[in-house]
Amino acid sequence: MSLRLHNTLTGTKDVFEPITRGHVGMYTCGPTVWNFAHVGNLRAFLFYDLVRRHLKVSGYAVEHVMNLTDIDDRILDQAMHAGITIGEYVKPYVAAFFEDMAALRTQQAEHYPRATEHIPEMVEMISELIEHEYAYVADGDVYFRIASFPSYGALSRLDRSGLKPGARVATDKYDKESVSDFALWKKAQPGDEKLGAAWDAPFGRGRPGWHIECSAMSKRYLGETLDIHAGGVDLMFPHHENEIAQSEAANHKQFARFWLHSEHLADATGEKMSKSAGGFTTLRDLSEAGYDPVAVRFFLMAGAHYRSRLRLSDEALRAAAEQVRRLREFADRVRRSTPGPVEDGALLKRIGEVRAGYREALDDDLNLPQGVGLVFELAREANAALDAGRVGESGREALLQLIGDFDAHLDVIRVEEPGLAEEVERLIAEREAARKERDFSRSDGIRDELRQKGIALEDSKDGVRWRRVR
Numbered sequence: 147m148s149l150r151l152h153n154t155l156t157g158t159k160d161v162f163e164p165i166t167r168g169h170v171g172m173y174t175c176g177p178t179v180w181n182f183a184h185v186g187n188l189r190a191f192l193f194y195d196l197v198r199r200h201l202k203v204s205g206y207a208v209e210h211v212m213n214l215t216d217i218d219d220r221i222l223d224q225a226m227h228a229g230i231t232i233g234e235y236v237k238p239y240v241a242a243f244f245e246d247m248a249a250l251r252t253q254q255a256e257h258y259p260r261a262t263e264h265i266p267e268m269v270e271m272i273s274e275l276i277e278h279e280y281a282y283v284a285d286g287d288v289y290f291r292i293a294s295f296p297s298y299g300a301l302s303r304l305d306r307s308g309l310k311p312g313a314r315v316a317t318d319k320y321d322k323e324s325v326s327d328f329a330l331w332k333k334a335q336p337g338d339e340k341l342g343a344a345w346d347a348p349f350g351r352g353r354p355g356w357h358i359e360c361s362a363m364s365k366r367y368l369g370e371t372l373d374i375h376a377g378g379v380d381l382m383f384p385h386h387e388n389e390i391a392q393s394e395a396a397n398h399k400q401f402a403r404f405w406l407h408s409e410h411l412a413d414a415t416g417e418k419m420s421k422s423a424g425g426f427t428t429l430r431d432l433s434e435a436g437y438d439p440v441a442v443r444f445f446l447m448a449g450a451h452y453r454s455r456l457r458l459s460d461e462a463l464r465a466a467a468e469q470v471r472r473l474r475e476f477a478d479r480v481r482r483s484t485p486g487p488v489e490d491g492a493l494l495k496r497i498g499e500v501r502a503g504y505r506e507a508l509d510d511d512l513n514l515p516q517g518v519g520l521v522f523e524l525a526r527e528a529n530a531a532l533d534a535g536r537v538g539e540s541g542r543e544a545l546l547q548l549i550g551d552f553d554a555h556l557d558v559i560r561v562e563e564p565g566l567a568e569e570v571e572r573l574i575a576e577r578e579a580a581r582k583e584r585d586f587s588r589s590d591g592i593r594d595e596l597r598q599k600g601i602a603l604e605d606s607k608d609g610v611r612w613r614r615v616r
């Protein structure tokens with residue numbers, strides 16, 4: 147059994163092996179922090195989480211880098227209107243991004259480099275590209291010369307006939323040699339200084355383009371060749387093509403061995419969700435509409451295979467919330483169950499098959515929806531067996547392992563109720579005090595109050611313990 151991932155570069159499912167045995171370097175394009183993250187971007191971020199978690203399940207140590215684009219035209223515009231620096235402008239959106247990631251239970255990446263904190267690395271790479279004539283300066287801006295990189299467009303299977311150089315466009319305000327050449331560096335404009343958006347460079351004061359940041363920061367943290375580079379499919383062209391061109395021209399090495407792309411999130415009519423289409427939905431919007439972020443997580447991760455379009459709708463979100471509820475109920479029931487008198491051999495065998503099938507689905511290009519489908523089928527059978535007392539010690543243990551298997555990716559089982567533990571501990575202490583004073587009506591009252599909160603108390607030799615009951 148080996149992990150196979152659909153590699154955009156080859157167009158096939160390839161067996162995954164990292165360069166360094168047991169260790170994976172993964173770079174994923176992160177948010178542009180000009181606003182709250184859009185739910186379509188969240189789908190990509192949860193896809194990264196799925197890749198990361200399955201690599202860990204597969205036994206790899208993962209070094210994951212996710213950049214934060216904290217400088218771009220929109221950020222400059224907004225900061226200028228607000229009369230503050232770009233650093234001040236992005237601050238709340240950076241915080242909001244990490245809040246969203248925590249609410250959605252994504253595992254923390256090892257590094258979250260910010261573009262404005264890596265200008266020297268970008269300047270160095272741009273200088274290298276200019277020196278070897280992959281890039282040129284035109285009126286203070288620096289452009290990558292597409293004509294110098296013959297394999298440009300290989301990732302997205304671009305038809306290069308439209309990219310022929312020489313077609314210098316007279317109306318082009320930037321004096322590019324070719325329309326398709328892209329900016330590595332933008333000359334400082336009046337006003338950029340006040341925004342804190344200009345830096346010195348040998349080729350002139352200015353600020354970096356968007357594409358160069360990923361090439362420079364991935365190299366800084368992960369070296370010249372990445373095991374995996376992932377992103378949303380909308381980034382494939384031109385962003386990822388440009389990253390490849392910059393990195394491979396500068397480093398003379400393959401940039402990324404596996405390119406993984408997640409599909410769009412669509413609205414209920416099947417159209418790609420975008421701000422211009424009025425479909426700008428954030429996690430905050432969904433929370434206000436009453437959806438638990440954990441249900442949103444389940445929907446975005448398991449609602450469809452990552453390479454298929456997924457439609458966001460109220461029905462789909464409600465269905466996801468219901469599926470999370472069922473998984474939690476199942477896990478809760480198995481955990482609380484005491485082994486029955488009979489061990490059902492056929493059920494034991496089935497659990498083994500489902501665990502293997504789940505793993506095989508994930509190993510087959512991260513097919514989480516298929517794996518989850520197997521789990522739901524088995525949960526029905528296991529519930530019937532629990533009803534009949536046919537789940538013995540081994541059966542219970544195997545079910546707990548299966549729950550661990552799927553929750554290693556989904557992470558939906560644990561229920562967080564902020565402040566609950568503190569509240570329960572406080573009431574237990576109050577009840578103990580009442581018992582010492584032989585105020586039994588008060589201590590019984592507290593026990594009833596806790597029971598109404600779904601908490602049962604157990605007296606043990608280590609003192610009073612509590613557990614959640616339904």
Ligand SMILES: [Zn+2]
Pocket residue numbers: 174175176360385389
């Ligand atoms: Zn990128």
